[in-house]
Amino acid sequence: MAADEPAASAASMAMAKMASTLILGMLGLVLMHACRVFVWRPRSRGTSSFSSPSHLLLGNIPDIERIQADVARRARESREDGGLSHAWPSRLFAHLQEWRAQYGPIFIYSSGHIQFLSISDVELVKELSVCTLLGLGKPSYLSKDRGALLGQGIGMVSLMVNSANSLMGSWESQIESGGGTAEIRIDDDLRGLSADIISRACFGSKIWKLDKQIRLTILEVVKERLQASHEKDLLQVILEAIIMDNCKNIYFAGYETAAITVSWCLVLLAAHPHWQARVRAVVLEIFGCGVLDSNKLQGVKTLTMVIHETLRLYTPAVFSMREAFEDIEFKGLLIPQGSNIQIPIHILHRLPEIWGTDAGKFQLERFAQGISGACKSAHAYMPFGSGPRICAGQHFALAELKVILLLILAKFSFSLSPSYHHSPAFRLVVEPGDGVILHVRKV
Numbered sequence: 001m002a003a004d005e006p007a008a009s010a011a012s013m014a015m016a017k018m019a020s021t022l023i024l025g026m027l028g029l030v031l032m033h034a035c036r037v038f039v040w041r042p043r044s045r046g047t048s049s050f051s052s053p054s055h056l057l058l059g060n061i062p063d064i065e066r067i068q069a070d071v072a073r074r075a076r077e078s079r080e081d082g083g084l085s086h087a088w089p090s091r092l093f094a095h096l097q098e099w100r101a102q103y104g105p106i107f108i109y110s111s112g113h114i115q116f117l118s119i120s121d122v123e124l125v126k127e128l129s130v131c132t133l134l135g136l137g138k139p140s141y142l143s144k145d146r147g148a149l150l151g152q153g154i155g156m157v158s159l160m161v162n163s164a165n166s167l168m169g170s171w172e173s174q175i176e177s178g179g180g181t182a183e184i185r186i187d188d189d190l191r192g193l194s195a196d197i198i199s200r201a202c203f204g205s206k207i208w209k210l211d212k213q214i215r216l217t218i219l220e221v222v223k224e225r226l227q228a229s230h231e232k233d234l235l236q237v238i239l240e241a242i243i244m245d246n247c248k249n250i251y252f253a254g255y256e257t258a259a260i261t262v263s264w265c266l267v268l269l270a271a272h273p274h275w276q277a278r279v280r281a282v283v284l285e286i287f288g289c290g291v292l293d294s295n296k297l298q299g300v301k302t303l304t305m306v307i308h309e310t311l312r313l314y315t316p317a318v319f320s321m322r323e324a325f326e327d328i329e330f331k332g333l334l335i336p337q338g339s340n341i342q343i344p345i346h347i348l349h350r351l352p353e354i355w356g357t358d359a360g361k362f363q364l365e366r367f368a369q370g371i372s373g374a375c376k377s378a379h380a381y382m383p384f385g386s387g388p389r390i391c392a393g394q395h396f397a398l399a400e401l402k403v404i405l406l407l408i409l410a411k412f413s414f415s416l417s418p419s420y421h422h423s424p425a426f427r428l429v430v431e432p433g434d435g436v437i438l439h440v441r442k443v
């Protein structure tokens with residue numbers, strides 16, 4: 001019995017230690033939560049609170065689930081515009097819409113350990129967009145480097161046409177073997193095409209479109225390292241990794257977004273046959289004037305309207321994100337260091353006070369006078385983001401979208417297949433949840 005005593009007291013000491021660690025851990029969590037709720041949060045002069053309620057460990061996740069379940073229970077989205085409803089944000093991001101209605105355009109919510117400051121106040125978004133402070137978001141020099149990498153998409157037109165031609169050929173043979181019409185699942189084909197274009201542009205025979213200075217600097221350093229040693233040293237490995245990383249980022253940022261946008265453009269044109277016919281007439285006129293080149297791309301205003309309106313209603317990237325690297329003040333809003341600022345692009349694209357009461361509808365005419373003619377504040381239109389971190393591939397993407405759409409419209413006419421189910425889904429980007437199936441014929 002006596003021999004058991006030290007063992008028993010050791011066990012009870014271990015238990016006591018565990019209990020105190022647990023209590024301390026719990027206290028830490030409560031303290032962290034209290035800090036998040038009362039200390040670490042943006043403050044607005046004149047406004048005391050603009051936050052949605054938060055749970056201890058899961059943040060607003062239970063609220064998001066409850067709101068989503070409510071939405072799912074309510075009637076399905078009405079089919080209104082050409083048989084399609086464009087109201088996917090009120091299904092996929094119902095919580096943001098509900099909190100915006102409740103707390104206004106600036107509020108905080110949490111997905112557990114990350115807090116987001118949601119900003120959809122157009123004036124504040126404008127301030128954030130033009131802000132070049134290094135304390136906000138990614139330093140601008142990074143996107144400049146990539147801008148040089150990607151160029152303007154000019155000089156790439158023939159590369160894009162060549163890539164697209166094999167897809168056109170495959171659709172033609174499917175139509176022939178189908179006796180003049182084919183049901184084609186186009187979104188997968190377009191993903192393949194976009195991946196081909198971007199990898200040829202990045203890794204093709206000319207390989208890098210690097211800015212001269214960046215290229216020379218990198219190559220010089222690599223060469224020096226090679227001369228100094230036959231073995232790869234750390235810097236060399238890092239340099240190679242940086243180059244590969246840039247390529248991977250560009251590849252992943254670019255291929256899916258462009259392919260999905262073409263898919264949405266085709267869905268909308270299929271649902272609005274009169275617009276499809278109008279755009280085709282312009283396209284055929286352009287093709288009547290010889291080979292497609294970058295100058296001709298500038299002239300297709302109607303096609304640009306289609307792309308703008310599609311990117312407005314079906315913006316693939318739904319958020320533009322920034323991080324405050326230091327305490328920042330914007331228009332009386334104090335944003336503490338470490339804040340994750342989330343600009344919901346899909347909300348800005350549908351504000352009736354900016355776009356008019358038909359904001360939820362597909363109305364190509366709104367872009368007849370360009371972006372500034374379409375809305376009250378051009379800063380509210382940001383499918384490519386804005387400011388120093390704006391999409392580095394936007395010119396390349398616009399050229400690619402135009403080339404692919406021009407070629408398809410010139411060769412094929414299309415309508416929605418009865419088996420097409422309009423179900424926008426959020427999987428990093430907003431994409432057709434069940435794919436896109438079209439009835440395709442030759443023009």
Ligand code: HEM
Pocket residue numbers: 138142143146150198249250251253254255257258261315316317319320321382383384385386387389390391392393394396397
């Ligand atoms: C319709 C097609 C596209 C859309 C809608 C789109 C949209 C966006 C958006 C919203 C961002 C984030 C900007 C921000 O945070 O404010 C972004 C970043 C980026 N995009 Fe695109 N993009 C498209 C196509 C492309 C293509 C084709 C490429 C490459 C060829 C590309 C390369 C990039 C890169 C490298 C970034 C990161 C920029 C940085 O972090 O500095 N994108 N894009």
